[in-house]
Amino acid sequence: MSLQEEIDAKSKEIFSDGYPMSIGEIISLYKEGDIDIHPEFQRFYRWNHLQKTKLIESILLGIPIPSIFVSQREDGVWDVIDGLQRLSTIFEFLGILKNEKGETLPPLELLETDYLPSLKEKLWESENEEKSFTNIQRRLFKRQKIDIKIVNKESDKDTKYELFQRLNTGGTALSSQEVRNCLLVMINKEFYYWIKELGEYQPFLNCISISEKLKDEQFHLELLLRFFAYKNSSSEELKRFKDLDDFITSKMIEFTKEGRFNKEKEEKIFKNTFNMLNNTLGEDSFKRYNSDIKRFQGQFLISAFEVIAIGIGCNLGGDSKAYSQSYTDKLTNKIKNLWTNKTFRNNSGSGSNAKNRLPKLIPLGKELFKL
Numbered sequence: 001m002s003l004q005e006e007i008d009a010k011s012k013e014i015f016s017d018g019y020p021m022s023i024g025e026i027i028s029l030y031k032e033g034d035i036d037i038h039p040e041f042q043r044f045y046r047w048n049h050l051q052k053t054k055l056i057e058s059i060l061l062g063i064p065i066p067s068i069f070v071s072q073r074e075d076g077v078w079d080v081i082d083g084l085q086r087l088s089t090i091f092e093f094l095g096i097l098k099n100e101k102g103e104t105l106p107p108l109e110l111l112e113t114d115y116l117p118s119l120k121e122k123l124w125e126s127e128n129e130e131k132s133f134t135n136i137q138r139r140l141f142k143r144q145k146i147d148i149k150i151v152n153k154e155s156d157k158d159t160k161y162e163l164f165q166r167l168n169t170g171g172t173a174l175s176s177q178e179v180r181n182c183l184l185v186m187i188n189k190e191f192y193y194w195i196k197e198l199g200e201y202q203p204f205l206n207c208i209s210i211s212e213k214l215k216d217e218q219f220h221l222e223l224l225l226r227f228f229a230y231k232n233s234s235s236e237e238l239k240r241f242k243d244l245d246d247f248i249t250s251k252m253i254e255f256t257k258e259g260r261f262n263k264e265k266e267e268k269i270f271k272n273t274f275n276m277l278n279n280t281l282g283e284d285s286f287k288r289y290n291s292d293i294k295r296f297q298g299q300f301l302i303s304a305f306e307v308i309a310i311g312i313g314c315n316l317g318g319d320s321k322a323y324s325q326s327y328t329d330k331l332t333n334k335i336k337n338l339w340t341n342k343t344f345r346n347n348s349g350s351g352s353n354a355k356n357r358l359p360k361l362i363p364l365g366k367e368l369f370k371l
């Protein structure tokens with residue numbers, strides 16, 4: 001198939017529309033439940049107070065703001081796939097924004113800006129007239145228009161997820177896992193809450209021992225998905241992938257499909273793996289072992305996680321015999337010996353990349369950590 005034929009074929013899978021809408025119309029859609037901004041996403045977006053104020057300032061001054069992208073669901077509701085922070089800020093300013101529990105959040109109080117210093121402490125509506133927008137200002141604000149781009153329900157079912165991922169990566173405040181979390185909420189909310197709860201399993205957190213900053217960016221959930229993705233991938237899949245982020249995301253989507261992933265079984269394996277590691281080495285589980293001083297040191301290392309956690313998980317299978325004292329006693333030595341293993345040393349460290357590393361390290365872990 002030629003390039004033009006590929007372009008023509010894919011273009012036919014996407015049906016889109018677009019037109020400007022007034023903020024007042026968008027507000028009505030939100031109040032009536034016809035537009036879903038997914039309140040679960042709010043924790044992943046980190047606009048500060050000044051950024052929110054500047055958006056309101058831009059609207060007041062008639063400065064164009066980027067288009068909002070939505071996808072029309074089968075029930076006719078619009079899923080917001082890009083522009084959540086902009087819409088959330090507008091709704092927060094009006095005092096109508098609800099969190100994931102359905103609670104209305106306090107209205108946004110504005111800050112002064114270089115162009116409009118009198119915005120300081122202004123509210124959409126207040127009993128104190130000096131702090132409140134006037135009726136005229138509110139009307140003019142609601143009449144301002146925002147361009148809406150719509151991916152219609154007739155499009156290929158994966159289009160909105162692909163579009164969401166492309167629009168929310170690169171030059172954004174979101175980490176790769178935060179984008180995945182948002183995708184999961186759109187695809188399978190139950191699965192999202194499952195990994196969210198499992199990611200707080202204390203033995204797992206003890207073993208990975210990552211910084212609060214990385215945890216805030218949801219790196220612990222990325223590690224959890226890596227565990228399941230690598231453990232449930234064939235050697236061919238590990239050799240074939242082109243981009244690691246895309247690979248993890250595609251495996252995650254695969255897991256959400258009915259019959260593809262046994263959550264009960266996988267949760268048991270996950271917990272057994274990290275129970276064993278926590279009882280053996282705890283926070284040293286994925287740190288470098290220095291044989292000269294006979295101690296583990298440094299920070300969490302992803303290559304160690306890939307060999308040790310996945311190696312144990314692939315062999316454990318939830319089998320209670322793995323908890324025999326003899327295996328637990330051997331585990332520390334197995335992990336210490338890893339750091340002198342030639343295959344591991346040649347395929348780990350700062351110079352390695354996942355595409356070359358994983359096809360060698362995952363089989364190594366499966367072999368080294370046999371029961």
